[in-house]
Amino acid sequence: MKRRTFLQNSLAALPALNLFNQTGAKQIRLITRGDDLGAARSLNRATLECFKKGILKNVSVLSATPYVEEAAKMMAKEKGICFGLHCDLTSEWDNVKWGPVAPREKVPSLVDGNGHLFQTNDAVRASAKADEALIELQAQLDKARKLGFDIRYADLHMGTVNIVPGLPDKFGQWCRQNRLIDTRRIGGRLALPRSSPIDRKHPGDYVADVIAALKAAADGEYLIVGHLAFDDAEIRNLGHPGYPGAAVAHNLNWERLAYVDPRMVKFVRESGVQTIRYDETETGREQVKEFLN
Numbered sequence: 591m592k593r594r595t596f597l598q599n600s601l602a603a604l605p606a607l608n609l610f611n612q613t614g615a616k617q618i619r620l621i622t623r624g625d626d627l628g629a630a631r632s633l634n635r636a637t638l639e640c641f642k643k644g645i646l647k648n649v650s651v652l653s654a655t656p657y658v659e660e661a662a663k664m665m666a667k668e669k670g671i672c673f674g675l676h677c678d679l680t681s682e683w684d685n686v687k688w689g690p691v692a693p694r695e696k697v698p699s700l701v702d703g704n705g706h707l708f709q710t711n712d713a714v715r716a717s718a719k720a721d722e723a724l725i726e727l728q729a730q731l732d733k734a735r736k737l738g739f740d741i742r743y744a745d746l747h748m749g750t751v752n753i754v755p756g757l758p759d760k761f762g763q764w765c766r767q768n769r770l771i772d773t774r775r776i777g778g779r780l781a782l783p784r785s786s787p788i789d790r791k792h793p794g795d796y797v798a799d800v801i802a803a804l805k806a807a808a809d810g811e812y813l814i815v816g817h818l819a820f821d822d823a824e825i826r827n828l829g830h831p832g833y834p835g836a837a838v839a840h841n842l843n844w845e846r847l848a849y850v851d852p853r854m855v856k857f858v859r860e861s862g863v864q865t866i867r868y869d870e871t872e873t874g875r876e877q878v879k880e881f882l883n
């Protein structure tokens with residue numbers, strides 16, 4: 591199954607939210623998220639850049655990955671970031687692999703013959719057991735928090751939580767037990783002209799596309815998700831069948847630009863678009879209130 595590396599965008603249905611200011615102007619609240627922190631050094635640097643110089647507010651941590659400790663040293667103490675756990679049951683790249691955080695003997699249904707997490711969603715669907723998946727997710731969360739990340743929400747890497755039989759319902763309960771905002775119910779879509787920055791059928795300027803989509807959007811809360819990295823040798827070494835490393839590097843660099851390009855920063859500043867954290871969304875605030883009751 592081809593990995594989704596393009597910007598995934600969503601519109602939350604929040605009918606109770608007052609989306610107009612006193613002048614009656616359109617109000618856009620934009621949840622900006624960067625995924626896969628820890629998977630590559632290039633990705634760590636780009637994510638920090640997008641927070642320091644761009645519009646990034648939410649960062650999702652891959653606890654099992656090779657460079658998550660480096661990421662923690664770089665970013666865990668940064669004020670203003672809402673960190674989340676990028677719940678992961680796959681190791682999708684050909685040349686960079688990782689295994690589970692939990693001991694392999696406790697999660698045998700989650701690993702391949704080499705002890706790595708499975709490369710594809712199909713393999714996860716065929717093998718993974720829900721109880722073992724929860725053991726692994728708890729180990730990932732515990733590790734992230736031990737590294738110093740203040741983890742406030744949970745989201746899905748490659749959507750694998752949703753394809754393990756019996757896991758989707760248990761996942762919501764697990765989030766509540768760990769006081770994590772379950773982001774599965776926060777989101778809809780922005781109207782973008784293509785599904786990927788490198789869509790050869792529709793070449794163009796992806797940053798301009800995102801800005802145009804925001805200008806055309808109705809009032810509401812939107813989510814924009816990027817996998818943020820530079821087009822460099824490290825990222826070009828990634829890839830898997832059907833998705834070569836050069837395309838990965840090109841895509842991830844465009845996704846980085848959608849957060850840090852001066853045009854985007856200027857548009858957000860001058861248009862009145864409000865960039866927000868998950869714990870500033872209406873759904874997120876409601877879930878946090880439930881944790882406190």
